[in-house]
Amino acid sequence: MSDSxxxxxxxxxxxxxxxxxxxxxxxxxxxxDMGDEDDIGAGPSGINEEEDDPTRRREIRSKYRxxxxxxxxxxxxxxxxxxxxxxxxxxxANKLFANVRQAREAALDAQLLVLATDLGKEKASQLHAEGxxxxxxxxxxxxxxxMGLNRLxxxxxxxxxxxxxxxxxxxxxxxxxxxxxxxxxxxxHYMLGSFLAEPPPPRQRVERQRKVPxxxxxxxxxxxxxxxxxxxxxxxxxxxERILGCLQGYFADDSEEPISYYEFVIDPNSFSRxxxxxxxxSFLIRDGLVRMYLGTDDLPCVAPxxxxxxxxxxxxxxxxxxxxxxxxxxxxxxxAFDIKEALIPSPDVLSQ
Amino acid sequence: xxxxxxxxxxxQNKTQRRSQVSLDEDDEDAHFSQITSSQVQRARxxxxxxxxxxxxxxxxxxxxxxxxxxxxxxxADIGKHVIKEYKAIYxxxxxRVFRKFDQVFGxxxxxxxxxxxxxxxxxxxxxxxxxxxxMRPGNPKTGLLFVILSVIFMKGGVVKENTVxxxxxxxxxxxxxxxxxxxxxxxxxxxEFVRQKYLEYVKIxxxxxxxxxxxxxxxxxxxxxxxxxxxxVGELFDQDPQSWTQQFRDASxxxxxxQRS
Numbered sequence: 193m194s195d196s197x198x199x200x201x202x203x204x205x206x207x208x209x210x211x212x213x214x215x216x217x218x219x220x221x222x223x224x225d226m227g228d229e230d231d232i233g234a235g236p237s238g239i240n241e242e243e244d245d246p247t248r249r250r251e252i253r254s255k256y257r258x259x260x261x262x263x264x265x266x267x268x269x270x271x272x273x274x275x276x277x278x279x280x281x282x283x284x285a286n287k288l289f290a291n292v293r294q295a296r297e298a299a300l301d302a303q304l305l306v307l308a309t310d311l312g313k314e315k316a317s318q319l320h321a322e323g324x325x326x327x328x329x330x331x332x333x334x335x336x337x338x339m340g341l342n343r344l345x346x347x348x349x350x351x352x353x354x355x356x357x358x359x360x361x362x363x364x365x366x367x368x369x370x371x372x373x374x375x376x377x378x379x380x381h382y383m384l385g386s387f388l389a390e391p392p393p394p395r396q397r398v399e400r401q402r403k404v405p406x407x408x409x410x411x412x413x414x415x416x417x418x419x420x421x422x423x424x425x426x427x428x429x430x431x432x433e434r435i436l437g438c439l440q441g442y443f444a445d446d447s448e449e450p451i452s453y454y455e456f457v458i459d460p461n462s463f464s465r466x467x468x469x470x471x472x473x474s475f476l477i478r479d480g481l482v483r484m485y486l487g488t489d490d491l492p493c494v495a496p497x498x499x500x501x502x503x504x505x506x507x508x509x510x511x512x513x514x515x516x517x518x519x520x521x522x523x524x525x526x527x528a529f530d531i532k533e534a535l536i537p538s539p540d541v542l543s544q
Numbered sequence: 545x546x547x548x549x550x551x552x553x554x555x556q557n558k559t560q561r562r563s564q565v566s567l568d569e570d571d572e573d574a575h576f577s578q579i580t581s582s583q584v585q586r587a588r589x590x591x592x593x594x595x596x597x598x599x600x601x602x603x604x605x606x607x608x609x610x611x612x613x614x615x616x617x618x619x620a621d622i623g624k625h626v627i628k629e630y631k632a633i634y635x636x637x638x639x640r641v642f643r644k645f646d647q648v649f650g651x652x653x654x655x656x657x658x659x660x661x662x663x664x665x666x667x668x669x670x671x672x673x674x675x676x677x678x679m680r681p682g683n684p685k686t687g688l689l690f691v692i693l694s695v696i697f698m699k700g701g702v703v704k705e706n707t708v709x710x711x712x713x714x715x716x717x718x719x720x721x722x723x724x725x726x727x728x729x730x731x732x733x734x735x736e737f738v739r740q741k742y743l744e745y746v747k748i749x750x751x752x753x754x755x756x757x758x759x760x761x762x763x764x765x766x767x768x769x770x771x772x773x774x775x776x777v778g779e780l781f782d783q784d785p786q787s788w789t790q791q792f793r794d795a796s797x798x799x800x801x802x803q804r805s
Contacts, residue, residue: 367683377666
């Protein structure tokens with residue numbers, strides 16, 4: 193094998209990335225080399241005695257194994273486009289193969305070739321025939337900048353890219369921009385959630401749990417709970433009725449003078465009472481027992497509804513609104529209207 | 545064979561259908577192709593138009609809910625859980641389903657795997673730059689996925705897993721550590737994204753210790769615009785996307801073929 197032929201094989205290895213590594217490789221021309229597959233001696237192919245030498249063959253096998261190890265251990269190195277190490281290995285193998293006569297060594301040669309061609313394929317895929325290269329590290333740097341990385345001035349240039357403060361919404365920022373590249377179908381969710389019947393299960397669970405201690409205990413628990421439920425409801429209803437009574441009382445005294453809503457509900461001594469008053473009054477309005485209207489000076493006023501004026505479920509014009517109040521507004525209203533005492537007297541403390 | 549079937553009475557049809565339903569569930573999918581046209585005709589006559597409409601609506605709802613997790617939907621599941629005894633008119637129902645998604649929801653039901661009959665839902669409408677895609681805050685996983693898909697695409701369509709891990713590490717996302725936003729990064733990337741078919745994670749042959757490589761998954765091929773992705777990469781590098789000639793060629797080709805479908 194001449195040097196020039198070896199060189200041309202080497203060049204073929206590098207440029208024809210897609211072609212099989214074997215393509216550029218010539219089998220050494222030797223008489224009777226072809227078709228000799230078995231380990232059994234000479235035969236008509238004309239193998240010399242000395243080429244059967246076990247020591248020589250062991251040597252060849254050992255060199256092949258070295259080459260195979262070399263390829264496996266230094267995979268990254270072999271893939272580096274900057275060197276020709278892969279080609280060198282193939283050339284070594286070529287030289288070795290010149291002396292291979294029998295199947296065992298040939299099998300090792302085949303194994304080496306499989307590894308080498310896999311690497312060759314990978315190395316070829318790294319080649320960019322045209323266009324600019326893509327560097328993932330640079331990509332990462334640009335991404336960090338996009339995500340808003342605050343690079344600190346740092347003396348130590350070593351861990352350069354691990355310094356700096358990445359804001360909380362870094363990945364969100366990237367996500368929002370990346371979304372444009374996707375044609376993702378929006379996820380379907382029920383707007384108001386799915387319906388869950390909550391009350392029954394907890395009560396049942398309580399009963400089952402209490403069954404174990406004693407029968408008497410079980411009998412006591414349900415009745416206790418029931419009592420609490422009723423008292424809460426009763427309390428609200430009682431309050432609402434009481435407030436209605438207050439309002440009707442004021443109107444009975446003087447049916448001409450309008451009662452300002454604010455003056456009615458505000459309790460200058462207690463913010464929480466005020467909120468409760470607003471809450472209870474809303475029930476009265478909802479049930480059509482009290483109406484709210486805009487009086488003089490465009491201030492909201494309340495008045496009890498005359499009997500027969502409005503049918504409970506009738507076609508009367510109804511409006512809805514949400515009323516909110518906070519501590520500050522409460523104070524402001526007290527000052528503005530100069531409210532000294534609550535029009536709704538606070539009830540006796542709830543006995544329970 | 546079909547002539548004999550024509551002579552069969554209506555009651556025998558019902559037993560046929562019943563036996564169809566009791567088939568082994570593995571065979572369900574295969575059975576779709578075995579229904580003859582005469583069976584289809586008779587089946588259509590046996591159901592009122594209202595019933596069929598309701599079935600169509602059920603399939604649409606089933607697919608919408610299944611899509612929440614972005615895991616592709618198997619045709620066998622649609623058959624087993626929704627269509628059930630209406631199997632004979634499966635094709636007609638599905639045709640209406642496709643049309644309903646297209647015309648009512650602006651979504652495309654796409655078969656990403658024609659061998660195993662797996663579907664995904666994608667948006668029919670292209671996002672317009674400058675207008676928000678949706679009103680929800682961005683899902684960080686979208687950003688993570690974008691990074692990985694970009695690296696794979698820009699590197700020719702396949703990368704070794706180490707390339708991806710190293711790139712992520714530079715972004716302070718380490719597969720070996722728990723991340724604040726993503727948690728178990730390795731699981732998200734190699735399990736969740738793979739199950740959603742955004743990525744493929746396959747073993748490289750003849751490697752020891754075993755190494756894997758990443759490719760684009762079947763969902764990504766349909767759902768992601770390579771051209772838009774290349775545009776963004778260009779923005780990040782402050783470079784003309786066409787300067788990556790091979791990638792630009794791939795992206796343009798992908799765009800044309802997706803517009804045709």
